[in-house]
Amino acid sequence: MLHAEHVFKTFGRSRRQQGVRAVNDASIRVAPGDFIAIVGESGSGKSTLARILLGLIEPDAGSVTFNGTALSSLNKSEMRGFRTAVQCVLQDPSGSLNPRKTVRQSLTEVIRLHKIAVTSADVEAAAIEALFHVNLTPEPMFLDRYPHELSGGQRQRVLIARAIVLRPQIIIADEAVSALDASVKAGVLNLMNQLRREMGIGYALITHDLPVVKKVASYVYVMKSGAIVEEGTKEQIFANPQADYTKTLLAAAPDLDMALAGASATS
Numbered sequence: 295m296l297h298a299e300h301v302f303k304t305f306g307r308s309r310r311q312q313g314v315r316a317v318n319d320a321s322i323r324v325a326p327g328d329f330i331a332i333v334g335e336s337g338s339g340k341s342t343l344a345r346i347l348l349g350l351i352e353p354d355a356g357s358v359t360f361n362g363t364a365l366s367s368l369n370k371s372e373m374r375g376f377r378t379a380v381q382c383v384l385q386d387p388s389g390s391l392n393p394r395k396t397v398r399q400s401l402t403e404v405i406r407l408h409k410i411a412v413t414s415a416d417v418e419a420a421a422i423e424a425l426f427h428v429n430l431t432p433e434p435m436f437l438d439r440y441p442h443e444l445s446g447g448q449r450q451r452v453l454i455a456r457a458i459v460l461r462p463q464i465i466i467a468d469e470a471v472s473a474l475d476a477s478v479k480a481g482v483l484n485l486m487n488q489l490r491r492e493m494g495i496g497y498a499l500i501t502h503d504l505p506v507v508k509k510v511a512s513y514v515y516v517m518k519s520g521a522i523v524e525e526g527t528k529e530q531i532f533a534n535p536q537a538d539y540t541k542t543l544l545a546a547a548p549d550l551d552m553a554l555a556g557a558s559a560t561s
């Protein structure tokens with residue numbers, strides 16, 4: 295279980311400047327097998343909260359614990375274990391895949407770095423298994439491709455393969471499907487859900503895309519100005535929102551059922 299408790303983060307504070315309070319007393323939890331979503335408009339602090347959950351930045355106050363242990367108290371080798379168990383998947387246009395590396399190179403470098411396998415044959419087998427799990431088959435055909443030789447949905451699947459090759463407990467997915475067309479998006483979301491069921495992976499999906507939340511999340515946190523203004527099951531949030539901000543967000547969203555109709559196709 296990954297748990298952020300009452301975390302705060304302000305950027306650019308100095309004696310002269312107040313700074314930007316990016317995260318303001320946020321608490322969230324995600325366990326293996328969960329599919330939670332953190333929603334909010336641009337600038338609401340979602341990515342900063344994601345980076346805090348990943349242990350990439352330290353909160354000014356509050357704590358992040360993983361399986362009951364504070365990240366701040368982990369030693370180097372425990373931190374390595376955490377970085378294997380909690381993975382991040384970003385959207386591909388953010389340059390997460392190196393354009394000069396083949397799929398094989400992208401996968402095998404993390405397999406070696408995290409010592410998932412040692413011999414060349416085992417490393418290759420682990421890469422092939424990961425491609426199989428994300429339905430990029432026949433696997434050998436994809437191993438030698440460069441990112442520009444893949445579709446957007448296939449690139450996103452490679453990013454997921456690179457995360458699951460480490461057998462993570464939790465994946466933090468920051469706008470991981472936002473750039474994809476509706477049907478491709480649905481295919482990647484279905485895949486994420488399939489891996490949740492098969493491998494017990496828990497997801498924290500960070501997004502401003504409400505149709506996506508409605509399709510996959512079971513529990514939703516709504517963020518505004520760094521704070522969680524509302525949280526609840528998907529059914530509660532969509533059918534009976536309490537906070538004015540949630541009501542505004544829902545009202546401003548595209549027709550959810552129309553968007554979902556497009557997203558129910560598979561790719």
Ligand SMILES: Nc1ncnc2c1ncn2[C@@H]1O[C@H](COP(=O)(O)OP(=O)(O)OP(=O)(O)O)[C@@H](O)[C@H]1O
Binds near residue numbers: 306
């Ligand atoms: N490294 C930083 N230095 C200074 N300010 C920052 C930094 N990172 C984020 N901020 C500010 O913190 C606030 C929250 O940003 P954050 O990226 O977490 O929001 P977000 O909800 O993820 O937005 P988006 O959906 O546009 O990515 C913004 O006002 C942003 O300008």
